[in-house]
Amino acid sequence: MKPKHGKTAVILSWQNTAGIEEQLDYLRVFRDLGVRKMQLTYNTQNYSGAGYTEIRDSGLTGFGQEVVTEMAKLGIVFDLSHVGPQTSADVIEFAPAGKPPCFSHVLPGGMLDHPRNKSDALIKGIAAKGGFIGLSQFGPHMEKGNDSTIDDYVRALDYVIGLAGEDLVGIGSDSSEGHGRPSDFMAWCNKDKGYARRLTPWGSQKVVKPLGPLAEMEKLAESMARSGWSEAKIRKVLGENWLNYLEKIFGE
Template identity: 50%
Template sequence: MSTLHQDALIIDGLIISKWERAVFEDMRKGGLSAANCTVSVWEDFRGTVANIARMKQLIRANGDLLTLARSTADIEQAKKDGKTAIVLGFQNAHAFEDQLGYVEAFHDMGVRVVQLCYNTQNLIGTGCYERDGGLSGYGHEVVAEMNRVGIMVDLSHVGAKTSEEAILASKQPVTYSHCLPAGLKEHPRNKSDAQLRFIADHGGFIGVTMFPPFLQRGVNATVDDYVQALDYVINLVGEDCVGIGTDFTQGYGQDFFDWLTHDKGVNRRLTEFGPIQNPLGIRTIGEMPNLTAAMERARWPAPKITKVMGRNWLRVFAQVWGA
């Protein structure tokens, strides 16, 4: 591990791995200071509360490795203590159900990032795999309430029209926490140059993922291809509003992906990902130092590396959470 990686604050904008000791140990091995960890996708209010309770129990049980992040100060303290700060995040606002008051309730529980939709339509708006009707009336109220309490709006799996309307509606920076540029590969989950510029022009933030189905070279990609994708986005919008959002799914098998990609209606499939294998060199969270090394190989200056590896996320989190 290079001194640069060791000293840097490392923040992963999205991980949806199997929450267990082995993954937490790998987070420490990789030098992660913090990660936005998914605790809700298709679960309702009650199921999500149960997931949060379990995650908090895991944080206590693995207190030698982890701490809960309610603020950016918690992230900076975790870095000092050699721990990983767990940011509780949702990949779907389904758990808000039709109760606006649940937004603040979840904030009180520690939730700090919520994606509005996951692939398909819900009460708030439309996902990226369906015809997009835009942000609903209730969706406008949810965005305003998330702004008020200090939960970041995530639009990674959200449709183009709903995303644009959410970006315009939000008084705080919003994010594509884990996306890739359509300019490198056409895919419903990838964002066009115009979309990437639009979110950046409105003070938003872009986390670049390395999820293989969305990468130009798919399962043949390497850590250097991931750095190339980061540079593509940076060349469009500048290095101050770009970070990493790996979308690690470590510890999970096919059953999990079948559950993730289901559509409305029993036994309906929305999409098939094919084989999931992260880029060579960064197959596991523990290999995160290889990403910093690849940035150095690409002759990135140290300030650019430290910003993209975590400092940018910290800045934007401070802005939204401190609102």
């Protein structure tokens, strides 16, 4: 996946497979329309499994196994960021060889015990399959909460690299160019199906300082350098690892 035309690529993705309903054939339809990454569940239960806020984590369902198998065949990334711990573990174990899942935007539970964060065991499990871990910059899920700085974020990256290795870790900012935190859009996202029960009372919603818009991302490289990272490690984590993982899944 070497750049050929000097252009920025945009990947269409979903945060839920609820859009396919119970129709496996829809996966090919949406893949052909350009959707190349889907989160298996978003916070709550769907036909495939349970999200992390569900009262009881059902684990990967029989239909979910079919969804994972078909997504792998079609070259669609299956993401487990908001997926419940049991369902996540089941998907990691079930994933076809050579087509591992990812956590596109998470933080380590070993630094902050929060239900949205992923345990050391899950991070090691996804790494053992050759999957990918993208680290979120969402303040409330950081060890120091909204007081977290860009240097704290680099420390979190190093923590996960210690679990998974520097070839499988990258940036999964979970920030938005178009919607601030808080916003009406984020309030909608924070309700089950956009209108029902409130799922997670985040309170003040911020990304780590001074990150946010993409224009500020160069400051991250500066922080990595301050922490003694080599140029090769910086390049991997800032993007090369993502490209290598996507090439593995897309098969192109």
